[in-house]
Structure formats: structure tokens, C-alpha cells
Amino acid sequence: MLAIKDGKLYTISHGIIDAGTILISDKKIVAVGTNVDIPADAKVIDARGKYVTPGIIDAHAHVSIWEEGQGWEGIDVNETTNPVTAGIRAIDGIDPHEMGLRDAYQNGITCIWCAPGSANVIGGEGVTMRTYGESVDDMIMLSPSGIKAATGENPKGAYGSRNQMPKTRMGVAALLRETLVKAQNYQLKVEKAGGDPEKKPPRDLGLENMVRVLKGELPLRVHCHRADDAMTAIRVAKEFSIKITIEHATEGYKIAQELAEHGVPIIVGPSLTSRSKVEVRDRSLSTPAICAAAGVKVALMTDHPIIPVWYLPICAGLAVKHGLEEEVAMRAITLTAAEICGVADRVGSLEVGKEADVVVWDGHPFEYTTHVDYTIINGTIVYQRQ
């Protein structure tokens, strides 16, 4: 048993509790409140004057699949040998002892959505995973978790330079449609075959994943910086009745009404880069505030290593500086992120019954100067500040 006593609890789901206590038993949160009896044998963390939050969740990052401190040897993020690689899996590119993962859990980031990069139109399977563990298999929370797709400069840059499709935005959209139609045809063949193995089409791992997208079992998580690219993604989503999210949403503020109308969640970031390419020249730190005000579900991302994963709470602070309500910002890096990544029943808030991913901070989590005192993942203290 572990008790975190008398902290300022940001429960996310039930507001802020001053001088509250959390009791953790057998990997789960078993009590939250001001009148919690602490069993005599419990280990107690005194959190007086401290801030306590659920583990922070980065809803879009490439930690470990794109290793820090390395060149091509450690970069496994883009399988740029074919613009459609729906069958590849993020979990096959992850080193659990990578330094970015260590930075993550030591700075309160307990869960990430880790995905293939954006050089391919269809990049492959993402994974929702914890940031601490002995093997990837220990760390997986949900796999596959969404299928990564991309529009705009990255795919057309990666392939157009070799005179391969896609070389244009039209080509990107066509590849997306072609793949979805192939998956429809595949699905039809499978259904027609019934149980007859003779009639079944040869197994295609990529199309199998795309069928799950067509059935609404997996969202297509589409990299779009510019508003026109996001509108293309929405257009294709409507044609095939699939669920999508808009990743980056750099120009989201230009189409906030449309995003709200279509019920498309956005994952905004990385906010702290320079305008390094043409498609991010209109980036604005106000995007989260403007989109949230229009009724769009907003999470935040670092896109690590584009900016380091441990910047995420600072990004939330900057979103507040630029107009986002603090409560919405806190939710954007916890419960909203958990919802988008398919694990909101397990993490993202301090609630009885949830898995015990909890962080104790020595100041407000959004400040530059704040330290993490403790990170608890699945009920175990995995980091304690010396």
C-alpha cells in the first residue's frame, strides 16, 4: 500500500482537492479525498505543499523509435521504402532503455502515443505505451492504437524527390483513397469467403489494419499542418465514414468551426519549434485556445524529439498564456489525451479504480522551474528526486 498524503490533488475528473490523500493498492487507486484512512502498514509520501496529478500523457511522440544522441543507427521512425506501410508496427522499433523514455518518466510523463513518422501517406500502427518498463511488451497499454497517416510536405517531399508518387497533395489524397478502396475490396472478399479457406484472399497485414479503420475500430491519425490538408483528411473521412484525428493541427485556428462541426479531435504541437518549413509558417500558440473555445476536443503533443518529451507541461503552460483555460490545458495532457489514445478507462485522472500513474511535483507542473519529486507508474515508485 502506498499513500500520498495532504497534497494539492488535480484529479482532472473531479476538480482540485486541497490537502487531499490518495491511497494506492495493488497497482490501483483505491481512495481519493480528504478523509482517507491510511493503513498503518502503508508507505506514506508526505505531499504537503506539493502538487499531485495523474501521470502526464503525450498524445503524439516518437520517443525511442527515434532515439536521441544517435544518427541513422537509432532512427527507426520512417520506413520510407513504400509510401503505404499500414502493416508495420511501432512496437517493433522501440528500445525500452532509451534516454528519451528515461527523461519522460523522470519528468512526470508516464504514457505516450508512440507512432511511425510522417514520411509515408500511411505510416503504420501506433502504440499507447507506458514510459517505464523492462521490455516493450511490459509497457504496452494498447496496440495497435490508431493507424498513422500523413498529408502535406512530408510525404510529397520524401517521394516526390525520387519522382515517385506522391509528388503532389493530389497524389497524397489519391494514395489515401486507393488504399481505403483496396481495403474495402479485401474486406468484401473475406466476407464472401465466409469460412471457406479456399476462397479467402491471401493474408495482407496492411489491408487487415485498414479494414479495422473502415470498421471504426481504429482511428486514422492524420498528420496535417495546414488547414487545407486537414480539410482533405476530413473529406476523405466522410467519403469512407471513418474516424480520424488531426495531428499537429498547426493551422487549426483557421478551421476551428469545421473541426467542431465534424467532431474531429486535434492533437496540437509541437508548439516550441521555429517555423522550420513552409507548412508551419502560420503556426500560432493560440491554436489550442481558439479550437477549444469552438468546441473541439484538444490534446497536446511534443512530437518528441522534435521538441523534447519533457516539455509537454510547459507547452500546456504556454497554451494557457495564450488563452486556454488552465483546467482544459491540464486535461489536454491527461484525460483528453487518454481518451484520444484509447486508455481513458485506465489512466488520465485520479479516480478510484484507475491504474495508479501518479506524479508529485514541487510546484505547478506548467512552470519551467518545477521539479518532479516522485513518479509512480502502475502503483510503483519508478522515480524519486534525490
Added chain:
Amino acid sequence: MLAITNAHILTISHGEIENGTILIDEGKIAQVGTNVIVPEDADIMDVKGAYVMPGLIDAHTAVGLKEEGMRWEGDDRNENTRSPIMPHLSALDGFNPEDEAIYDAMENGITTVLSAPGTANVIGGQAAIFKMQERATADDLFQGIAGMQAALGQDPKGAWREMKKMPSTRMGTAYVLREALYKAKDYLGKLERSQANPDKAPERDLQSEALVKVLKGELPLFVHAHRADDIMTAIRIAKEFGLRLVLTTATEAHKLAKTIKEEGMPVILGPISAARMSVETAGRTIRTPALLHEAGVKFALTTNHPETPLLTLTMQAGLAVRGGLCPQEALKAITLYPAEILGVADRVGSIEVGKDADLAIWDGHPLKVRSNVLATFVKGELVFHLDCHCCCEQ
């Protein structure tokens, strides 16, 4: 004349002044303190307790040289074509005064930057100081050449290796640097010997001419080095030629803090917080500023924009505090120390009488994430103000 009143002044050089007044006259700070007599004809800006600090200085960027929102069309940092030794290039000739980053600077209280050529060449060219104002030409913003940019390690050997030319190793990099300095030394010798007999003057050589200034100590050599071994190479060469060395980037400077202190070299450190995107940045940590300070090394913090954007300059200082540095030193590292290292501390870097009226006014402490810059002044000119209902409606 303008009087900024009711200010919480962070002078940087002389502590904090509450309820202070700053009197600005002809672009300069004319008076500072609590007993300033404001002339009747002065305009008054009552900032109602807001923090006022000197304009921030980023001592190592590519503002104007690598333009925001563009790829190669707006990237003029690296002339890695004819030779890895290009000392006669000047940042002034590549600086676009319409770079979006200049507006970011004004909005974030940054009033002075150094803009330096890139690190693909062993000697990249001359780094220049610019004020951050809206002006039609680079010349209007130009404040002088501050140093000669050189680079060691992965960047130059990576760029030239690709072209199958020297340097493709660290040894080659050090060699071409020494060779260029010896050539300039010979040139200087010929120039000196020909003073009595002008017929013996050497043919004019722009490259050596530029490096002579470095040999004479008129310009410091700025050396980009991430790793400790590269930093040591820079120190070795600087001592051989008696150069004034300024270490830039200096990711692993904490490993050599004692040596750097003994040799008396200042450091322009950073960014301390970007991801470790390459092999040679694997040692990056936010502890470096605190460790350098402990050893007594003078350092400035930089974003190295666009590696991290200019607007993260205060964040660099804030993260240095997270890494163990005290807030007063962190603020000095983005104001007075960069001014001293760039040789312009007589004009900028603190709120003192006689210095340029470059000021940043904040609605909260500058090292708080949610604090806003309310207004920025450069030489007494209001270059930015937030649409707020406190100080700026006047």
C-alpha cells in the same frame, strides 16, 4: 522624454528597485531610481508595479540568415562550396530584416541578437550584432561585427565528407583551421615588414585580412563545439595563436568547467534544452549552467535560433534554474553576460544611466511560464505592446 513610473525594476547590475522610475531621453536611460524628478514635459507611462528589465540579448542565433517559414530559399547560413575557410563572409550580407523572427523577438522582449554564419564550414564568417526593430534594411539594425565564427566536430566534417573533401575527420578540421591561421600570420608579417617599403606589400587577400583581425585580438574567435574533446581542441588552438576564444554551443562544457575557468574563456551556452538530435549532443543536460557557475565560468544562455526558437530564451533561463542555477544568475545570462561577451556592455545588458533604453516590461516575473511581455522598447522606441488595459492604453 518618457518616464516609466511605478516599475518593479530588475536592473540586473544593481539589484531590484521597487516603485522605481526610469527616465528615457533621446533613446538613452537618463535616470533610474526611486527619487527621479520627472520633468514636466515628459510623457509618463505608469506600469502599475509591472516588472521592467533590460531588453534580452540572445548571443548566438541565425536570425535573418535562416528565415522562418522557408527552406533553402531563406537559408543563407552556410557557404560550404569552395572552401571550408570563409572568414571574409559577413552575416550583414545575408541578413533579411523582414525575417518573422524579428517580430518574435520584439514580442518576447528580445532587443539584441547576434546573428552568426552556420557551422558547416570550419570558418563560417563574421558574426554580427543587430537590434530587433522594424526597419527596411539590415544596415539600420546593424550594431557591428562581434566575432569570427568557426566550428569543430560533426558539422564541418559531415558537410565536407559528403563532398569527399577535407576535412572529413576531426584531425582534418583542426588542420585546416591551423593552416588558415598560419597563412594569415604570414600575411600579417609581410604587411608589417612592408610598412617601411610599400613595394613589398603582399597582394591583397580578403581571407587573410579578415583573419588578421582575429590574430591581433581585434575580433574574438567564436568556436562552435558540442563535445568536450572539441572544446579542448578549440582551447589548444586558441593558446597556440594567442587568440581571444569564445566557446559557442558548448554542450559538454560542464565536463571541462575547471579548465575553461583557468583559461578564462567565456561561453555562449545552448540551447540547453533541445532534444539530443545528434550523436554529439548526447551529453546535453540542463545542469550545465549551474555547474559552470559553480566553477566560476562566465556564460550567456542562447536559443541558437532556429535550433530552438527565439521565444524560448527566457525558457532557457528558467530551465537553468530547474537545473540548479539561481534566478539572478539566470537573468544575467540572458542580459548582462551576453552583452559583456559580445563587447557591447557599455551600451546594453542592464538598466543603467547612459545605456540604450532597451527595455522589456512584464506582467509577471520573466521566468514564469505564463508571464507576458506587455511592452518592448529599443533605444526608447516602443517596438511592441500587448493590447492590455494596464500600462499601454496611455
